Amino acid sequence: MxxxxxxxxxxxxxxxxxxxxxxxxxxxxxxxxxxxxxxxxxxxxxxxxxxxxxxxxxxxxxxxxxxxxxxxxxxxxxxxxxxxxxxxxxxxxxxxxxxxxxxxxxxxxxxxxxxxxxxxxxxxxxxRSDPDFMAAVERIQTGEIGEPTMIKTLTHGPGLPPAWANDIRTSNGMLAEVTSHDFDTIRWLMGSNIERIYVETANFKGAERGATAKHFYDNMFATMKLESGALGNISGVCPCDYGYDARAEVIGKKGIMIIGEMKGQAVTVTVNRDQGLVTPIYRRWPERFAWxxxxxxxxxxxxxxxxxxPRVTGEDGRWAVAGVLAGTKSFLEERPVYLKEVLEADNPAPWLAGN
Ligand SMILES: NC(=O)c1ccc[n+]([C@@H]2O[C@H](COP(=O)([O-])OP(=O)(O)OC[C@H]3O[C@@H](n4cnc5c(N)ncnc54)[C@H](O)[C@@H]3O)[C@@H](O)[C@H]2O)c1
Structure with a gap:
């Protein structure tokens, strides 16, 4: 055996x-x-x-x-x-x-x-184990779109995560629980660490969904400069209600690469010529990233x-946490934050409970 x-x-x-x-x-x-x-x-x-x-x-x-x-x-x-x-x-x-x-x-x-x-x-x-993202990184590394100059990534999740994940004091909030994937994707696809980040957040649905933690946000947008000189952004929405949406777009000196789509199944249907084609989208993350x-x-x-x-190490995990902390510091202090501010701080996340 x-x-x-x-x-x-x-x-x-x-x-x-x-x-x-x-x-x-x-x-x-x-x-x-x-x-x-x-x-x-x-x-x-x-x-x-x-x-x-x-x-x-x-x-x-x-x-x-x-x-x-x-x-x-x-x-x-x-x-x-x-x-x-x-x-x-x-x-x-x-x-x-x-x-x-x-x-x-x-x-x-x-x-x-x-x-x-x-x-x-x-x-x-x-x-890092998704066939689409793996193919994309290989093609970027072979130079197909030229030197990467900009990346736009998004993760929009359908429902509120468990209560512990909504409170920045117990989880670092959506930046960590939803978009830490994007922080890792950016480093991986662009081959560069983040140098500086600026984050804006907004809360549209918290009150109606019972998410009452201080600083709760359900929309976030991050703009960043990478050490390579390239630019990046992340948009996060959770709950977005419409489905699960995780895509990335990389612009290079020679072209553009678009990774992922919203359409979740190969079957499209119409039974009503006024309504048109019904195209299913990914409903949840287990479907989109099944493989x-x-x-x-x-x-x-x-x-x-x-x-x-392994292809994703503890060091990769640590860099994503550094991005999350710098991003959280940025929206709390309403200013751009250099990653080195959290990498070199004695207590980089004073908002965390028990810190
Ligand atoms: N990779 C992904 O796509 C993805 C998606 C969602 C969540 N996550 C991550 O997975 C982790 C769990 O998220 P979740 O949504 O499953 O949370 P969850 O709350 O649904 O499940 C966590 C479970 O852990 C149990 N638990 C708590 N303390 C424990 C302990 N000491 N020993 C054993 N079990 C314990 C809880 O009782 C609970 O049942 C988080 O770190 C989250 O960020 C990853």
Whole structure:
């Protein structure tokens, strides 16, 4: 029998369900041998739906009683540091959902613990495993559109994320929970770090949706200058209600590349010549990035089996967190912020609870 990577799932919520389904249905070299979530009804429901019988309400109990080689961490961001460090100390390989952690010191703790134990640390930036985005970066690197001079990216999510993710004090808000993918995409596609960022935010639906946290915003727009001299922007809307929308446009000295589209299925229908064609769009992120979620877990399992370095590392996770912190500082202080201001600060995110 082929060697199996035994995985303990930490978190059985939205993404825990997604990755549990991916591993049990599509990854032949891996088995989920334990599922952990302190919320018992969520634990039981996900366990039942994916046939995972070994369930625990704490990671410590799973470490004590179950056998596994790796963890897939899909818990709220404020728990990432402690769970990932404990996993590394116990010699478990780590797949960690974005955002890596709430601040840079916590990112550093995770990176140091993984390095010390020699375990694999892969970040859950699934766009790096998406066939469209992967093809795009390859074509940019071969020079097809010339030197990249500008990038525009957007992520618009249909519904409000869980309550903990709406409050900048517990999550760094939408910049982290929704558009940290864009921060990573920009560095990856443009081959450059961000130098300076200016962010505007607005709140149109918070009150009607019960999102009452101070500084809650549901629309954001970031403008930035990269170290390469190129320009970039990110638009984020959540909840946008109309569907899931994640696209990017890269302008180069020779041309333009457009990545992604809203249209979600190859089938279009008309039954009414006045209404015209009905073209389905992506409804949610699991649909848009279905292959990316499978590919990223397959890649993680291969890295564990072969000891190779993952395509998205802890350093990549840390850079995205730095962008999020600079962006948050920018809209709170109503000014452009240099990344070095957060990279060099003792306390770069004073708005975080417990800081
Ligand atoms: N890559 C993506 O496309 C994507 C999409 C959405 C969310 N995320 C990220 O995934 C993470 C989880 O988001 P979500 O939407 O699934 O949240 P969620 O609230 O739906 O689920 C999180 C689960 O973790 C459980 N949990 C809390 N503390 C725990 C602990 N110590 N041990 C085990 N379980 C614990 C909670 O009870 C909950 O069931 C976040 O970091 C989020 O940013 C990634």
């Amino acid at each position: 082929k060697k199996q990577v035994r995985i303990c799932m930490l978190g059985a919520g939205r993404v825990g369900r997604l990755h549990s389904g991916t591993i049990t249905r599509y990854i032949s070299d891996a088995t989920v041998t334990a599922l952990v979530d302190p919320a018992e009804s969520i634990l039981q429901e996900t366990g039942k739906d994916f046939g995972i019988e070994t369930q625990f309400t704490s990671f410590e109990e799973a470490l004590d009683k179950a056998l596994f080689d790796a963890v897939v961490i899909t818990t709220p961001t404020f728990t990432h540091r402690d769970l990932a460090v404990l996993a590394a100390e116990q010699g478990k390989h780590i797949f960690l959902e974005k955002p890596m952690a709430l601040n840079l010191a916590k990112c550093d703790d995770i990176i140091a613990a993984a390095e010390k134990s020699g375990v694999i640390l892969q970040m859950g930036f699934m766009r 990316a979620y499978i590919n990223e877990i397959q890649h993680f399992v291969e890295c564990v089996l072969t000891g190779s370095t």
